[in-house]
Amino acid sequence: MHLLPRHFVFIGLFLLIGITMALDIDVDVKVSPYTKQMHAYIDSIPEGSTVIMSFDHEASSLPEIRPIALAMLRHAFSKNIKLIGVSLYPEGTLIGYRLMNNIGKEYNKTYGDDFVYLGFRPQYIAAILSMGESIEKTFPQDYLGYQYNAIPMLTSITNYDDINCVISIADGSLTTHWIEYGGQFDIKILGAVTAAMVTTYDPYLSSNQMTAMIGGLRGAAEYEKLFGMKGGGARGMLAQSAAHLYVIFLIVLGNIFYFRSRKKGAKN
Amino acid sequence: MNRQIPLVVCFSFGLMMFLQYFSTHTVARSLNLAILDYWQIIFAFTLILGVVSYIKVNMTKISRGIDRPYLIVGLIGMISMPIMALIWGIKADSPFMWMFENVQAPMASTVFALLAFFVASASFRGFRARSTQASILLGAALIILLSRSNLPIPYAENLSEFADWIRNYPSMTARRAILIGIGLGSLTTSLRVLLGIERTWLGGEN
Amino acid sequence: MSTIIIAQAFISTDRTGVFIISIIAILIVLYTTYFRNNKKPFTIRKINGLQAVEDAIGRATEMARPLLYTPGWGGDIQRPTTIASMNILSFVAEKTAQYDCDLVFPTHDPVIMSVAQEVVKESYSRTGYPDRYKEDNISYVSSSQFGYAAAVDGIISRTKPASIFLLGTFEAESLILAETGNSINAIQIAGTDSTIQLSFFIVACDYTLIGEELFAASGYLSGNKSILASVQAQDMMKVAIGLFVVIATIWATVESLSGNPLSNWWNF
Numbered sequence: 112m113h114l115l116p117r118h119f120v121f122i123g124l125f126l127l128i129g130i131t132m133a134l135d136i137d138v139d140v141k142v143s144p145y146t147k148q149m150h151a152y153i154d155s156i157p158e159g160s161t162v163i164m165s166f167d168h169e170a171s172s173l174p175e176i177r178p179i180a181l182a183m184l185r186h187a188f189s190k191n192i193k194l195i196g197v198s199l200y201p202e203g204t205l206i207g208y209r210l211m212n213n214i215g216k217e218y219n220k221t222y223g224d225d226f227v228y229l230g231f232r233p234q235y236i237a238a239i240l241s242m243g244e245s246i247e248k249t250f251p252q253d254y255l256g257y258q259y260n261a262i263p264m265l266t267s268i269t270n271y272d273d274i275n276c277v278i279s280i281a282d283g284s285l286t287t288h289w290i291e292y293g294g295q296f297d298i299k300i301l302g303a304v305t306a307a308m309v310t311t312y313d314p315y316l317s318s319n320q321m322t323a324m325i326g327g328l329r330g331a332a333e334y335e336k337l338f339g340m341k342g343g344g345a346r347g348m349l350a351q352s353a354a355h356l357y358v359i360f361l362i363v364l365g366n367i368f369y370f371r372s373r374k375k376g377a378k379n
Numbered sequence: 380m381n382r383q384i385p386l387v388v389c390f391s392f393g394l395m396m397f398l399q400y401f402s403t404h405t406v407a408r409s410l411n412l413a414i415l416d417y418w419q420i421i422f423a424f425t426l427i428l429g430v431v432s433y434i435k436v437n438m439t440k441i442s443r444g445i446d447r448p449y450l451i452v453g454l455i456g457m458i459s460m461p462i463m464a465l466i467w468g469i470k471a472d473s474p475f476m477w478m479f480e481n482v483q484a485p486m487a488s489t490v491f492a493l494l495a496f497f498v499a500s501a502s503f504r505g506f507r508a509r510s511t512q513a514s515i516l517l518g519a520a521l522i523i524l525l526s527r528s529n530l531p532i533p534y535a536e537n538l539s540e541f542a543d544w545i546r547n548y549p550s551m552t553a554r555r556a557i558l559i560g561i562g563l564g565s566l567t568t569s570l571r572v573l574l575g576i577e578r579t580w581l582g583g584e585n
Numbered sequence: 586m587s588t589i590i591i592a593q594a595f596i597s598t599d600r601t602g603v604f605i606i607s608i609i610a611i612l613i614v615l616y617t618t619y620f621r622n623n624k625k626p627f628t629i630r631k632i633n634g635l636q637a638v639e640d641a642i643g644r645a646t647e648m649a650r651p652l653l654y655t656p657g658w659g660g661d662i663q664r665p666t667t668i669a670s671m672n673i674l675s676f677v678a679e680k681t682a683q684y685d686c687d688l689v690f691p692t693h694d695p696v697i698m699s700v701a702q703e704v705v706k707e708s709y710s711r712t713g714y715p716d717r718y719k720e721d722n723i724s725y726v727s728s729s730q731f732g733y734a735a736a737v738d739g740i741i742s743r744t745k746p747a748s749i750f751l752l753g754t755f756e757a758e759s760l761i762l763a764e765t766g767n768s769i770n771a772i773q774i775a776g777t778d779s780t781i782q783l784s785f786f787i788v789a790c791d792y793t794l795i796g797e798e799l800f801a802a803s804g805y806l807s808g809n810k811s812i813l814a815s816v817q818a819q820d821m822m823k824v825a826i827g828l829f830v831v832i833a834t835i836w837a838t839v840e841s842l843s844g845n846p847l848s849n850w851w852n853f
Contacts, residue, residue: 120496120500120503138529140529141536141539144543169730170479170484171484171491171729171731172757202487205469205479232419233423237415237416237418240411241415244408244412244415283659284659305757307757307781308781310546311779311781313551313554314555329527352529352530355528357499358499358502358524359525361503362503362506364503366507366508369509370508425694425695425696428695428696428698429694429698432725433724433726436724446739446743486731487732490732490738490761491731494761497764498760500764501760501764501785501788501789505788559826560795560796560819560823563823564665564669564800564801565666566610566819570611571614571618571811572665572668574615574618576618576811576815577672579668579671579672579675580668580671581703
């Protein structure tokens with residue numbers, strides 16, 4: 112690191128991201144099979160089916176998570192899928208409610224009939240297992256304080272047996288808990304995760320323990336393309352591509368320094 | 380005796396949870412639900428433990444003059460947020476929400492964003508072709524990065540397919556092997572705890 | 586007759602396969618722990634990361650700087666990885682007590698904090714230096730992921746520990762902590778069960794315990810025969826899984842080549 116001070120690496124990245132974000136140029140992305148699989152699954156859910164959307168993230172990852180969540184919410188509402196919002200992280204609770212409520216309004220959906228937000232439950236493993244037994248016992252009231260059995264769309268929902276799938280929007284490993292513990296109840300698990308977590312879920316996806324997955328800003332951009340909208344995913348693509356190239360440049364530079372110093376060492 | 384009671388509780392509940400997993404009987408299901416409820420209730424109490432400890436430790440350090448400005452800011456944040464929530468609630472236009480959206484979220488995002496800078500510095504320092512294995516790793520990293528960067532380069536399609544192959548076969552094979560090892564490690568550690576072979580979690584000797 | 590009906594209802598036939606495999610696994614662990622370890626001495630291969638533990642503690646003592654130990658943000662006390670981490674903490678605390686080196690332990694979970702206080706206190710008492718134990722050094726910092734990362738980063742930057750132990754379940758905070766540790770030239774020993782974070786640790790830390798090595802650590806460090814024997818059980822099960830995979834692969838290959846419909850006896 113002494114050949115190129117850390118600060119220069121950081122300043123270079125900061126300038127690059129700042130400039131590319133300011134440019135607001137669209138980059139055309141090729142849609143990956145993973146995103147196609149997710150889009151196709153949501154598309155295949157019959158109208159009127161109920162899906163649980165779990166906001167399993169914190170405020171920190173919002174720039175990456177928000178575009179994914181928005182694209183998926185728009186797709187679900189446009190297909191007239193009924194949504195139950197939950198959160199297994201306290202910080203995700205408010206964010207999830209706002210996102211769901213705003214997009215619900217955009218599609219003229221009624222709270223309680225078309226979507227409902229149950230809020231947060233501590234101890235995610237216990238909450239996932241408990242919902243498998245009874246969602247009402249896990250969430251006796253929704254986020255706004257309405258009794259479970261007073262909410263029209265929940266009257267026919269007892270547990271996972273009445274749910275089509277769970278979409279876990281996560282910035283960490285919480286989707287793993289949905290797979291490991293929710294999977295016991297034979298419920299389909301879909302993951303919308305940050306780019307850094309994508310490879311963690313690959314084994315679960317290939318073994319069909321997970322039904323579909325999209326990852327990161329690129330996944331959001333691909334999903335937006337399939338859904339036919341322009342959102343935060345597409346806008347961030349130029350900056351992300353530039354950052355990838357910058358890292359490649361640093362790796363190459365690091366190796367040039369390494370081989371030069373090795374040569375010098377051999378000469379000495 | 381101090382150690383025996385927790386060990387007996389641990390073994391009994393472990394055995395009970397193991398057996399209920401294989402049963403669909405109503406007694407087993409309601410027992411499971413009751414235990415899960417208590418688990419969540421206990422968790423809520425542990426938060427009180429955290430808050431008390433946080434205040435105690437920080438007050439002690441403040442009185443000693445260690446890192447005073449940081450600790451005062453931390454304490455103000457911890458006390459003011461619940462007070463705001465209690466007085467004005469947590470609705471959209473409440474001061475709590477304002478603080479959450481304009482202070483908490485940007486600060487957390489800032490720390491998360493540090494990751495990008497550290498990935499850059501770690502790549503520069505760590506990805507060196509020191510040996511054959513390191514060179515293969517380096518090559519794979521470059522292919523994956525190039526394939527994800529949307530560059531109008533020749534053979535971009537093939538590169539992308541090759542990157543997916545790396546991700547789905549060699550990389551996944553290694554991850555699966557590690558996961559199996561972790562699964563077995565978790566299993567034996569859990570059994571050691573349940574059977575009382577491993578007692579370090581009680582503060583005691585093995 | 587009624588007893589038979591009750592007995593039948595208690596067992597779900599859906600999970601018979603899992604039940605049988607669980608019982609076999611338990612029997613293997615019991616066999617190696619209680620019977621086999623009395624007959625044959627069992628040693629495990631050299632694990633560099635664990636060999637370096639004493640050197641790292643020695644370095645901190647010589648430099649008169651503290652040693653920082655943190656179990657990551659991703660786990661809670663019921664997670665086996667956290668328990669494994671507590672086992673290593675017990676050994677590390679014994680050494681820091683003997684060498685009179687400050688041990689700093691920040692965590693995100695109040696229960697982990699209490700257990701760690703108990704573990705460290707016991708270790709200090711066991712070695713005969715209870716007066717050297719400082720309860721304030723083992724503290725809860727924040728439950729928020731990046732609040733925790735910022736707090737630990739702050740502690741690292743201000744106290745400049747000579748050695749850092751990152752052992753437990755880590756998520757996105759792993760590289761932030763490891764790179765900060767690297768920037769102050771601390772010797773770093775890391776270990777986690779999060780596969781994606783392993784790659785970050787391998788790049789940024791001096792030693793990394795990969796997955797199961799973390800679970801074997803307490804036996805390795807303490808030399809406890811029963812714990813070492815359970816590691817042997819792990820190996821036996823690994824061989825069994827390997828054989829199962831090979832047989833199932835050959836079976837499926839032969840079936841698909843012969844044009845017969847695929848069996849599914851390996852699904853349970």
